[in-house]
Amino acid sequence: MTSPTTSAAPVAGARLGNGELRRMVARVLVDNPGTDYSPREIAKLLGHSSGAIGNALAALVTGGSAEQTCAAPRRYRANAGTAAVAAVAPTPASPVAPAAPRRARKTAPAHTLPSPAPPAGRGVTGPVARPSGQLYHPRALAGMADVDVLARMRASEMPVLLYGPPGTGKTALIEAAYPDLLTVQGDADTTVADFVGEYIQTPDGRYEFVHGPLVRAMREGRVLFVDDATLIPPSVLAVVYPAMDGRKEIVIKANSGEVITAVSGFFVVAGHNPGVHGAILSDALSSRFGFQIHVSSDFELATQLGVPANAIRVARNLATCHTKGQIGWAPQLRELLAFKKIANTLGIATAAANLVGTAPEDDRAIVAGVVKSVFGTDYQPLALGTRIT
Template sequence: MASPVESAEGSALRGFLAEEMGEELKVGREPAGEGNEDCKRRHYTRPNGEVYVGRSVPRNEAGVRDDVELFRALREVRIFPRLLSAPGTGKTSAIEASFGSELITVVCAEGTDEDTLVGGYRPRPDWEWVDGLVTKALREDRPLLLDEFAAAHPRVQSRLNGVFDGRLELVLSERDGEVVRAGRKFWAAVAYNPGPELQLSAAMESRFSLPIRYRTDYRVAREIGVPDRVVRLAKRLERMVGAGEASWSPQMRELVAFRRHAELLGERWAVGALVGAAPEGCEEEVAAACAEVFRDVPARPLEL
């Protein structure tokens, strides 16, 4: 799926991906590399105005320093990635920071239908055709994020096979077979949390051939003002999850929420909100870990 004419930088990027990355690229905790330390401090702005701190990637000859630069470079050579991780690690934020208001995002769910993605006729007032979001991205030559795409029904996923393979086109059977073809700047990524019941179809997985796993970057958390004690708590719970002693650990989303709650309402409220945010069945283990780290604050859900 390369561009017709590929730059030297694009060739170097492909070489990096093919030779150095292995089966899965991990972003978020790799050292920036000699001469590349400034990438830990590269800040970008999301469409909602929030700051996103770029995640470091392994050093490479393509000169890509962080995940935002990586996604922009992948667009140039039309490589479609799939972003994997638990909710709240920053997958969506990274793509938003990479492309800003140009990005089209579809948040998928089990009930996401072809009308949402492809389009359909609407009675306004005389059964007018309205493009779906994937069709819109194709027509307007824009980047596309299919968030939680694995939750969409396999039949819905398969309808888009031609968009993401060498054809780069969508046939609208509903409109007498109209063919919508991708322009040079069209690009797509999928993001999801893989699990037994949330998987891409094999055909779709082969089209999004670059797996990138996101992890919460605790250095970034500290840099954006997350208190050190809750960072220590998150790392402790992460180790417990790895050892089979816990089932959940807070990710970047929960850490940022803790910072905001603490700034507005105080640490007691922030700890209570964090314990309350734990998934059902995990509250006791999270409360016990909080009690170890926050000895001067009650470790229990907020109650009014």
């Protein structure tokens, strides 16, 4: 990898305005086109935690402003929409208030009014808008819309775990059900600080403890979404457990033993990709999520969304191969929607070749064979040709 360049370097540890970290991450990707980055690599460049960088990268991908090139370990690169985000003028940050002397080890649980308890079910019958503006199409679960089921679980304080292959819509469902969520993007590098916060240096040289998403969710009565929870080291993930049980409080040892107590509305939901290398659902983790939902691709929805029928047929055939253990990967809804976009932009042949190239190398021969049987053409992964003169 060549030495990265970026014009987004901030004052070390400075508090950022709304959307500023996302803009800075996009700037790194734009300044180094064609280079794949992990959250940790960008964190070293910008001086922020890898968890915060991971959240920003996930938001860019969700909004179509970056491309995830690898799931484990997570790596990202710029796409055609990244430059627009990088160029957006940042929202000025709120001034940092002077740190008050700590007189007690226990803090008030919140400084703002808690969010009202969510309704037990909204009776959703149509698409639901996600924070990105994209629409989520609810699916049936327990005799009602899945978003209504998740709302009821929150009202009854029953933590939810969604599991299934990457790209099946777990994050989309969670965002649609809980518009007030805060996210921790899990990976092997996630630390306790990514949950509870850490000390940062302010522009005037002081150090101030800035609370993380777990603390904010507890104080504000919001939902904490732990994505890829089973990739996080168990010793790190254990910081969330006291907030989920009857205590509903945590102790931040790094901040002089500060005690945070959850207010009404606080809730924890997690995502798990069983097929990803290193993802282990421990008994300790599983036991804390009493409501567990398997999420698979909805091929009927893919049809309704305009995905070509032959692409859906390929996905169904490969899903059967996956079920029989003949293959370790099969295209999910995410890949099918990408197929549709590429086909509309560059044609079916290019979309089919890209689908073959998307498959892991170990499964590519079987994927290529199924694509050939459906399309009648032997497609090879996309590759650059000779120079255009």
